[in-house]
Amino acid sequence: MASSSSSSSCSSSSEKKITLKSSDGEALNVEKNVALEFEPAKGFLEDNSEEADDEAIVVPLPNVSAAVLSELIPYVKQRLELSAKPVQKKLIKAFDDQFTRHLSDDKLGELMLAANYLGVNYLLDVLCDVTADRIKNKSVEYVREFLGIQNDFTPEEEAELRAQCPWAFEGVDQD
Amino acid sequence: MEQISLSEDLITEILCRLPVKSVTRFKIVSKAWNNLISNVCIPRISNLSGFLFHSTEDCMNYFSYSDNNEGCGNDGEGFVESLTSLLPSEYFPYKLFDSCNGLILLGSSLREHRYYVCNPLTKQCVAIPKARERVLESAPALEIRRTTKSFAL
Known part of the structure; x- marks a missing residue:
């Protein structure tokens, strides 16, 4: 009996709501099981576990904006539902593809920072794959602009490195 | 971004x-x-996850964990593709003679003795200048001199 009561309390806890407070001060209500996917929120909830009423807890997430959180929350929620079922990896991949396909480059970067900060590693993994895919066949100049990286080589140093591996500069996509 | x-x-x-x-x-x-x-x-x-080993006196094998490439360097099929694709094709078939510190020594098994030292990680290859005095015999070995960052046969 003890095990059945603990499992029922577990399933009801997933319906409890927690409030997340974004960097821009917005409060977002999420299911507790979704909030627990975010490492800082999980830590915060564990530290405040003596609080009887979860509804009263407000978890501050000072590094993530409301705009980014409101993209992340539905993703994590659906991803949790998918991985709870005995689904094929193919389905999860299709879901991830659908989520990332239309992301702008800026949004991709923001989500990467957020997923890294929140410790949502399965999303971070997918986002890194997508970013790698977007720069894979591009030129050096394109990549510098894409990621906002300052070239600190002198033209001579750059030419020398280029000459060491000319094959790496063949067949590059148009920017 | x-x-x-x-x-x-x-x-x-x-x-x-x-x-x-x-x-x-x-x-x-x-x-x-x-x-x-x-x-x-x-x-x-680097997708070269495997190891090189001597199987017979004058033959080295490359065994890859990833794609079941196994066999003798003599017939050209035993190499992972990335090893053979580094080299000018007119000198096939190549023989894998030796390896040392991640570099490999390849040579043509034709009469004309040509040797190449390759780094499979960076896919760089250099041809060894022909020996003027005598043709290298059947089992040249590769040696890395750490101090001078050079190699010798």
């Missing part, structure tokens, strides 16, 4: 998912990238 500054960890994570050709090109993006790529990514993404 240029407004967003990704941490070095994230950049590494992205770079290490790229093919060898792309990361080699991206070494010239910046000095920091050159360091990350040379020291972290190229060793990590």
